[in-house]
Amino acid sequence: MMIDRNRLAELFDRERATFTAAHPKSQAAYENATHLFGRVPMTWMNKKAGGFPIYLDRAKGNRVWDIDGHEYIDFALGDTGSMAGHSNPDVVAAIKKRVDEQGGLTTMLPTEDAEWVGAELSRRFGMDKWSFSLTATDANRWAIRLVRALTGRSKILFHSYCYHGSVDESLIVVGPDGHGMSRPGNVGEPVDVTMTSRVAEFNDLEMLERELANGDVAAVLIEPALTNIGIVLPDPGYHEGVRALTRKYGTLLIIDETHTFSAGPGGMTQRDNLEPDIVIIGKSIAGGIPTGAYGLSADFAEKALARTDLDLVDMGGVGGTLAGNPLSVAAMRATLENVLTEEAFEKMIATATVFNDGVQALFDKYDLPWSINQLGARAEYRFAKPYPKNGTEANAAADGELEDFLHLYLANRGILLTPFHNMALMCPTTTVEDVQKHHEVFEEAIKELLGQ
Template sequence: MISTTRLQSLLARERDAFAARNPRSGAAYAAADHLFGRVPMTWMNKTAGAHPLYLDRARGAHVWDLDGHEYVDLCLGDTGAMAGHSPAPTVAAVQRRYAELGGATAMLPTEDAAWVGAELARRFGLPYWSFSLTATDANRWAIRLVRAITGRPKILVNSYCYHGSVDESLIVVGSDGEAASREGNVGAPCDVTLTSRVAEYNDLERLERELAHGDVAAVLMEPALTNIGIVLPEPGYLEGVRELTRRHGTLLINDETHTFSAGPGGATAAWGLEPDVLTIGKALAGGIPCGAYGLSEQLAAEIARHTELDLVDMGGVGGTLAGNPISVAAMRATLEEVLTDEAFEGMTALATRFADGVRGIVEQHGLPWSIQQLGARAEYRFASPAPRNGGESAAAHQPELDDYLHVYLANRGILLTPFHAMALMSPATTAADVDRHHEVFAAAVGELVA
């Protein structure tokens, strides 16, 4: 329904406009000679324009770039700023801890940490918690623990899952149906099929076949796929995963880093899930680096029985800055005063408004697209029906169309997550912000199908 020639022409026009309206960002990028890839992290080069936009300042659900343009920020740091940019309670807690009390890193616990552990237990249902600086590290440490107590070497993940840079997760179901290293995997320490097994999301038959080998310590999964595009569970799927893991003596790790958007206790609480381990990061501390993993009562007791494990010194389940006073002060303030149960109600309502508005525009033009919502997060997909697993989701990707919408929206003051057309709501996001997106999105689609 969409002319390739017209799409390419519109994309070229929008990229030219992007370059013209952002000279200071362009100059900053050109001058960054001593940064690898010219950016602090190479993934910042994932941009629909010729260069990234450079941040000047941010507040609430809006950001401003070096060229003075203001944006409605629906990316929100790809979840890291789900509380909004610099929420006042978090800012105050960090300032008090760092400026007034001091002790950014003293290798001593604070009372804030115990409060955060209790709050995470209330929200997610797992009673014991430990901290990291990233969700990637939380996943790595959880993997070490489950391997240690099960004596099994392999981790099973879903094809095209996202668990940070965890080596074991970079495996997919290949075109021949066999396990394969994910394309582009950088510096793998060994063939990923030696450490991992893989099943497509929503495929219980394949999951059971892989678990039957008896060598899987844990299934590490997002309750819903996110970073390949939102893929939601089919009825009975998650219950089936839990039943199969228990039957085969395999532990279950829920990575809620992105699916935290499902509610104040993530998908685990919203959908009544019962993982043995839960990992999370990014959003908990209002943008301050943090991560955490929680353990079930039974698993914690089992770990305690393994007295041969060195969990204090060189056991590989900690880091010097993990659980530092600033991180846990930020987590306490964010959870206690910003990402509250009530805040999630408003965020989810706005995501529904976003999804309904996009759906109406898509249906108006008869496009074969779909939209998926996960609590406070929603995403439009260039496929209908929506993909049901990671492989289908990867196959549905249309890079030029994705880039066109991203740069068109950016040129008119709307930022989406750069990796896909995903929008996240924060407590600071307003109905006017959502409606502004719809106004620009409708114009972008209208030009595309004219």
């Protein structure tokens, strides 16, 4: 089925006019933000189907209110950063205790909470030793430094169209010739990315082995399912093949669970019995307070600490002044101990299943050539059927005009999806009724697109 592009354009213009009329305060705030680069605190906030972003007033649980007084069911949840829900009471209590009673928001001194968090992350993800950062991007950067130091190899291998934050090495994709090239739009790469990195398509063990056979890859750094280009799931046996090939070629394996943490309390590493040497986690584990962490296997940690030639204490490039600060660590403990628990994940995943199955039923009902995948507490649809099997295919299935229309249509009726893609995430307070409201609005959007 082909979408009538003229009709799509007309509907989009209507929705944008509706959005503009309903958000005068947000529009004025955006127009008055003359001292911000791109008029926003972070340039990603310019992903705005309505012509200007919605300005936040307050948020609680899975609800957001803007400065124009509109309430939204929030399925974006800070693109995973607020998977625990906005301002969860247990996290807020831990923050208040640290701020009001204990003080010392950042001191470069450890707290006892840190050991509790490390032990809990070990229980969930299986890694023996943990170190903290302020973002998962930083955790990835520091892990890359360590694996290069210990292996003596210079390159890191990624999946095409992976997401590991703004890590320079990760901005590599498979080009038309089947080999690596800089990802389109990459800003100011310090060197040609093929000098630092190799790349293979997700679910392609033959391509992975071809790249590893060069003998210069220190580590394979992967999301166990691609998450920022749709949700691309691994084929049966794929991860066993990845682990076998990394061991065959003497390459370490780093698994980044920052987004795939939605799969369960220990991410896909725990759920699927994966065997990485290093695990990266961040965003959601502190209930919205900035944090990240990387966990090392016992063997890797022992070898790293034995290297007296490496500066792991001062200026060696594996730490930050604010990393592991008492506030972040207190928030991590509260989130892991009281919020993102096994019981919470069971509810979140069950709710996501209702979301996934309902959207798929709409695709079937209207004979749309679209598909949806679920990864635990998150689900995402793509404008392709069957669902793409790798990042390059998923990227080719993007449709910016259609995506913007659907996002704007939903926002105008009180529903937010992740602005960068068509992802819906459940938090502990998301209800089946919230999901059903999404489905009602989403079906109306489909019917209008089809002229029904």
